[in-house]
Amino acid sequence: MAASLHFHGVKAAVTPKFIPSKPSLKNLGFNCCPQQLQLMGCKSMAIVKNTKMNHSFTVNCLKVEEERYTQQSSFEEQKTFTVVMKFGGSSVSSAERMKEVAQLILSFPDEIPVVVLSAMGKTTNNLLNAGEKAVSCGASKASDIPELSLIKDLHYRTVAELGIDVSVVSSHLEELEQLLKGIAMMKELTLRTKDYLVSFGECLSTRIFAAYMNKIGAKARQYDAFDIGFITTDDFTNADILEATYPALAKRFNDDWAADPAIPIVTGFLGKGCKSCAITTLGRGGSDLTATTIGKALGLREIQVWKDVDGVLTCDPTIYPQAQPVPYLTFDEAAELAYFGAQVLHPQSMRPAREGDVPVRVKNSYNPKAPGTLINRARDMSEVLLTSIVLKRNVTMLDIVSTRMLGQFGFLAKVFSIFEDLGISVDVVATSEVSISLTLDPSKLWSRELIQQARELDRVVEELENIAVVNLLQNRSIISLIGNVQYSSLILEKAFHVLRTNNVNVQMISQGASKVNISLIVNDDEAEKCVKALHYAFFESNDVPELHLSAATIGNGSVVRLDN
Ligand SMILES: Nc1ncnc2c1ncn2[C@@H]1O[C@H](COP(=O)(O)OP(=O)(O)O)[C@@H](O)[C@H]1O
Ligand SMILES: N[C@@H](CC(=O)OP(=O)(O)O)C(=O)O
Structure with a gap:
């Protein structure tokens, strides 16, 4: 049974599920006690919906097991935020999208969210391109960089369409133009x-988004991640989050909420270098990591990435x-x-979620009804x-081949110490007694200038040639088959059948210790064809007689029965 209450002029809808504790109610401007709610027919607990803030609060609750509410009952404080x-960027690419996202957030009245946002649409790419152009355009031309105009147009148009004050963005946009002039003067980025x-x-x-939320009456507070405790390494463009971040975030968000409740709107992707104290970024797409870090820091029920x-799709x-x-997914x-x-x-991004054991739900902001993907610690x-x-x-x-490898102690250690010294990560490895094949993580190389990359690769080869014969093979692709490696023979049999039919030679294969991934290396120009054929075979085709399967379908989440 739901009821409606009025406290201090604020209408409160009460659902007989939770009874909020006194202190939490006071924070929200209410003044009632569990007895009053019991009178309303709330036998156990109640959710209080503050319709003024257009939000429900499942604030700390007291289970009323006894008939009588006594003053001595301990009102346990419950964590404030839930998700x-x-x-x-694709979800907040325009004023229209921001309006829809605001409504989407408010359509979950039982949640108290911490909201994390990326830059609007293609803004990050435009900023990077503007920076590259500033290096060579000369200080007098910096204001005319087309990407700067695109960024200004988008943000000025958005504030105008949302009906919020232009001062919300103007000082930042002016500072951005100054920065580009500075880069142009220094001729270096x-x-x-x-x-x-x-x-x-x-x-x-x-x-922009926080201003809009406040405009529509949903109290929100903007946070710059680098000011609230996101402490990172000083690896600019690819920084790692440090442990000190978690307690710092928990304290900041909880203290601010206790003092003055408002929905936090946090910058994704950004941090503060622990030594430099300068702004760092977490690598492209890093707002997902911002979200999972907050989820772990606050011990939330769920992390949603819209x-x-x-x-997550089958490819x-x-x-x-x-x-x-x-x-x-696990x-x-x-x-x-x-x-x-x-x-x-x-x-x-999965690391904090796994450490904090907080489920991650991947959803579509353009299609909120779709169930999405739920990522958890385990699944059947x-x-x-x-x-x-x-x-x-x-x-x-x-391909690293050593004639001396046979029985030579420490060869692998030597090979990997060379990569460690040069700060290059290795992705996939396969070894035999006299050779080792491996792939290098392109994202680590991509964050460097092209010329630097080439120099680094030359150095790797030079160093390795002291102990082995080295063959450098570029333009390769890794096709990863994520699934149940317990069925590895079945997966490989099917995969190799598909690849043979398509005349593709696999150049390296690795199963790894993860139990969920088999990696195949093929030429770049054959890779897409392989993925399409593999997708068809594993997810769409039922016709697999040569594999002796009795199941109607195989693939994602479907039944696989092996005929013994
Ligand atoms: N396996 C996959 N499942 C879902 N999306 C994928 C997959 N592989 C690549 N993508 C791409 O990732 C995009 C979503 O990621 P991203 O661009 O980071 O979104 P957002 O900017 O909204 O966080 C999709 O539009 C899709 O093109
Ligand atoms: N804006 C950053 C960070 C980010 O996470 O973006 P998105 O969520 O749109 O992938 C980027 O483009 O890399």
């Missing part, structure tokens, strides 16, 4: 300056539009999928064969 809701430059995207989007697709829809949503599967190139999630894998196919292009592969 993180992260919206990517360091990684540190690059991070400062791209930070304008998230700083602008969150300010995208422009119906969840990249830009390669294969027939890709289907994957309803459930943290391990999602981490492998992200690490091996599925753009939908940031490669490091017994009937799962393949979950998703991921393609990572532009990979460099090294």
Whole structure:
């Protein structure tokens, strides 16, 4: 039974589920006690809906097991926030989208969210391109850089369409223009300056959105991540979040809420270098990591990442539009999928969620009714064969052959110490007694200038040639088959059948220890064809007689029965 109450002029809808504790009610401007709610027929607990703030609060509750409410009853304080809701650039690309996102947030009245936003639409790319152009255009031309105009137009138009004050963005846009002039004068764009430059995207989007939320009566407060405790390494453009971040965030958000409740609107992607104290970024797509970090810091019920697709799909829809949503994933599967190139999630974003054991839900902000993908610690894998196919292009592969390797102690250690010294990560490895084949993580190389990359690769080869014969193979792709490696023979049999039929020779294969990933290396120019054929075979075709399967279908979440 639901009821309606009026306290201090604020209408409160009460659902007989929770009875809020006195202190929490006071924070919200209410003044009632469990007895009053019991009188209303709320036998156990109640949710109080503050219709003025257009929000429900499942604030700390007291279970009324006894008939009588006594003053001595302990009102346990409950955590205030319930979920993180992260919206990517595609979800907040225009005023219209921001309005829809605001309504979407408010359509969950039982949640108290921390909202994380990325930069609007293509703003991060435009900022990076503007920075590159500023290096060579000359200070007098910096104001005319086309990408600067695009950024200004988008943000001025958005505030106008949302009916909020232009001062919310004007000082930041002026500062951005000054920065581009500075870059033009210096004729140089360091990684540190690059991070400062791209930070304008998230700083602008969150300010606009918070102002709009306040305008429509949903009290919100904007936060710059680098000011509230996101402490990172000083690896500009690819910083890692440090442990000190978690307690700092919890304190800041909880203290602010206790003092003056408002929905936090936080910049994704950004942090503050622990030594430099300068703005850092978490790598492209890093707002997902911002969201999971907050989820762990506050011990929330769920982390929601809202995208422009119906969840994590069986493969990249830009390669294969027939890709289907994957309803459930484990943290391990999602981490492998992200690490091996599925753009939908940031490669490091699963770590805090797994550590904090907070489920992650990937949803579509353009289609909120779609169930999306739920990522959890475990799921029943017994009937799962393949979950998703991921393609990572532009990979460099090294074949390292040592005639002295046979029985030579420490060869692998020497090889890997060379990579460690040069700060290059290795993705996939396969070894034999006399050789080792490996691929290099392109994202680590991509963050460097092209010339620097070439120099670094030359150095790797030079160093390795002291101990082995090295063959450098570029333009390769890694196709990762994410699924149940317990069925590896079945997966491989099917995959190799498909590849043979398509005349593709696999150059390297690795199963790894993850139990969820088999990686195949092929030439770049054959990779897309392979992914399409594999997707068809694993997710769409039932016709697999040569595999002796009795199930009607195999693939994502479907039943696989092997005829013994
Ligand atoms: N396996 C996959 N599942 C879902 N989306 C994928 C996958 N692989 C690549 N993508 C791409 O990722 C995009 C969503 O990620 P992203 O651009 O980071 O979204 P946002 O900017 O909204 O956070 C999709 O539009 C899709 O093209
Ligand atoms: N704006 C940053 C961070 C980010 O996470 O963006 P998105 O959520 O739109 O992928 C980027 O483009 O990399």
